[in-house]
Amino acid sequence: MTASLHHQISGGQKQLHHRLSELLQAEGLSRVRFSFAFARWDGLGLISHHLEDFLGRGGQFESVYGAGNGVTSPDALLYGLILEARYPGRTYAGFIENEYANALFHPKVCMFRFPDCEVALVGSANLTGGGLARNGETMIELVVPRGSQLAADFAKLWSWVQTTAVKVTAEEVERLARSEGSGRERESELPKSHKPYLKVPAKVAPKPLFVKVLGLSGASGWIKGQLLGAMGSITELPKHLYLQIFERETGGQKGKPGSAIQLPTATLGAYFGLSSGESRTMTFKFLDETITANVIHNSNSTHQVRLDPIFSVTRPAIIHFERTDKDVFKTRFIPPNMYEATLTSKCTQQTRKGSRRWGMYV
Template sequence: MQLRIIHQTAGGDEDFCNRLNELLEVDGLKEVRFSVAYARWDGIGLIADRLEAFLKAGGRFSSIYGAGNGVTTADALYYGLVLAARFPKRTFAAFVEDKYSNAIYHPKFYQFLYKDKSVVLIGSANLTGGGLARNAELAVELAYNSNSALAKELDGFWSKAQAQAKIVTADEIRRLATSAGAGLEKRDEAGGAKAAKPAARVKAKSAPKPLFEKILNLPLAQKAKKVRLLETMDALTEPPRHLYLQIFKRETGGQKGKPGSAVQLPSATLAAYFGLGKGETRTVTFQFKDEEVKTRVIHNTNHTHQVRLNPIFSVERPAILHFERLGTDIYSAIFVPKKKYASILESKCTEQRSVRARRWGME
């Protein structure tokens, strides 16, 4: 058995995420198991590219995270659904929700199972941006024979963790996200107590793009999976701020053959942008230049929802409507200048369900 100490210091040169990425690239890796108290996308995102390359090559990834603890986020749990959709039958995503007010699920366990050996890292680092790149953390790395007594002990730990865990589903994520123990991606880890202190220097990419951007960047061949995933992500803690929506020359709802003002909102935007679960209804406010529109938005089980936006009568169509999130269920609504229509359609409205469907984009 070989032992190594990994010591990450705040602002230092050794980042825990770098070691995890190195182990993900070692030849002969068959399975990876993580069981941690806290998980956030700002941590998982630091190893996501290597993890996905490992899965693409035929590997298996299993994860069990503590949840409902005020730190683990819906975004981190959603990533388990993303991997399950992209790599069927090669992933296992579960969570442990604490039963007691004075006890918490608290392991930090990272195991790599290779063809002829195994490696485990056990220490203080959680699967968060702080744990993998910013905080002072300490871990022991053990390389051991896969048939050893230690291997059996660690397998026993994993079996017990699985036995108390629940499978991650969109419904469970939604429930956790509305509980008192919901975590946030944009969160002051010291609760404001260190607001006056400078930020630590971080060599690793400390702020991965939000999870929704990673999904939008999936290959064109996975377009259907992309839409289905976004349709479930109404509980993102770091949702898109901007929505660009193509307005057709002839929208529905007009009378006597004239163009109408009933605009169909793609279902992916109903969840990931407007934050609506399937079947959920909410009143939102769109603040146009000369008019404020309050309307009910419903996430139907079909592919779109229709909202009547009379201000589109004031512009030449086709056009692009740019929404920006101002607050809870409040959005500014600005028409892109006509001379920029073609360029914005190409650069911002990159999503389209089918050839004749409305183009849209989020960021």
């Protein structure tokens, strides 16, 4: 066995995510296991590119994170579902929820399996932006021969972790997101302070999780739609939604177009922030009229919201929603002469061939 020390200094040039990325790219790697007390997308996102490349090469990734601790975010857990959908049969995502006010699930261990050894990193760093890029942290790297007693001990540790864990599902993430102990992206991992924020020579946070899903290469529009539809609990919702309106929307009578605009399932979760089965009253502020409507996320189906100003618009058209507050949207129709250009530049997503096109943006 050999051991080496990795020391991350706040504001230093070397961050721990660099070493994790190196190991994920190493030749012969077949399996990775993460067991961390705290996990956030702002940490996972720093290594997500190399992690997905590893899975694309046929690797196996298993993860268990602490939950209900005030730090682990819904986004980190939802990323496990994204990986499961993209690489079926190659991933496991679980969580261990804290049962007591004075006792936490608190490990920081990651294990990398190679043909002749296991490489384990054990130390202080969590799978967060702070743990992998900003904080002062120390990790010991152990290179352990396969078949050794220490390798067996690590295997026994993982067996306990996975046996204790609950499998991540969209329903469990929604429950945890609404619990007292849910963490949120872009909130400090430390108690609130008036001290300044450290600037580090690394990307502090990746793009929001919904952007990650929209950019999935090789994923069908239907898969993206299902993933986004399950993201009612994500921390950072898009600010803008562009939605195509067909020449004849539903809801009219005697063959005439109605005012019921169809909201795709993906937008109900990731844009309007609704969990499956949830409904909320939302406000749509047009230039000359404000409309209040109940928006419902019916699982696996679109929702119709009646917006009468559509009667004054030439169809097909594009409606633009801009979030100005929680459940409040500045709403307008794109001018007819800008329809084709906006359809091409902004409405880049489509659940299936022939369905309306849409796009969500920061």
